[in-house]
Every structure is written in structure tokens, then in C-alpha cells.
Amino acid sequence: MGVDEKAVEQVREFALQEKHHGEVTEAIINKYAPKENDNNSNKPVYVCKVCGFEYVGDLDKEPDDYKCPICAMPKTAFEKKIL
Ligand SMILES: [Zn+2]
Structure with a gap:
């Protein structure tokens, strides 16, 4: 056999590990x-x-005194994002 079987085996093992990963x-x-x-x-x-800050969900369901967790602005500072 002209092929280095040990090297082939190592490559195969490496490939299996990569596949698992x-x-x-x-x-x-x-x-x-x-x-x-x-x-x-x-x-x-x-x-x-x-x-x-992006609020995901229905902001209307939050209480009226809901504030932005980052800058503490009230709900009125939020604008609905058009996706
Ligand atoms: Zn904010």
C-alpha cells in the first residue's frame, strides 16, 4: 500500500469529529x-x-408607565418598526 494508513485514519477521525461538531x-x-x-x-x-432599543412584542400590552429599559423614556418614545 502506498498510502500512509495512519495518516488516513487520522484524517478520517478528524473529519468525524468535525462532523460531530x-x-x-x-x-x-x-x-x-x-x-x-x-x-x-x-x-x-x-x-x-x-x-x-428594540422592543419585540405588543407594546400596547405593557402598562402605561412602561419605560425603555435602556434610557427610561416612556412608551410614547417608541415607534413601530415596519419590517
Ligand atoms: Zn430608549
């Missing part, structure tokens, strides 16, 4: 990314005009 990464992405996408496609987004 890819599967783990994909599982993590599937766990978090789809939810994120659902939120963005189904829920409205409000942007604070002062600091740019």
Missing part, C-alpha cells in the same frame, strides 16, 4: 434560531427613538 452546532442553532425567527416574523417590533 457541525451536528452539535446545528442542534444549538435549531434550538435558538427558529424561535428568534418566529418572533421577528410574527411579532411587531417597536424601536425607541432615543436609544434605538
Whole structure:
């Protein structure tokens, strides 16, 4: 055999580890990314005009004294974002 079998074996093992790593990464992405996408496609987004904070969801459901968590501006400082 002209091929260095040990080197081939190492490459194969490395490839398997990489494949496993890819599967783990994909599982993590599937766990978090789809939810994120659902939120963005189904829920409205409000942007604070002062600091740019993005509130995802229905801002109308927040109490009237809701304040931006970043700059403490009232709800009136938020503008609905057109997606
Ligand atoms: Zn703000």
C-alpha cells in the first residue's frame, strides 16, 4: 500500500469529529434560531427613538408607565418598526 494508513485514519477521525461538531452546532442553532425567527416574523417590533432599543412584542400590552429599559423614556418614545 502506498498510502500512509495512519495518516488516513487520522484524517478520517478528524473529519468525524468535525462532523460531530457541525451536528452539535446545528442542534444549538435549531434550538435558538427558529424561535428568534418566529418572533421577528410574527411579532411587531417597536424601536425607541432615543436609544434605538428594540422592543419585540405588543407594546400596547405593557402598562402605561412602561419605560425603555435602556434610557427610561416612556412608551410614547417608541415607534413601530415596519419590517
Ligand atoms: Zn430608549
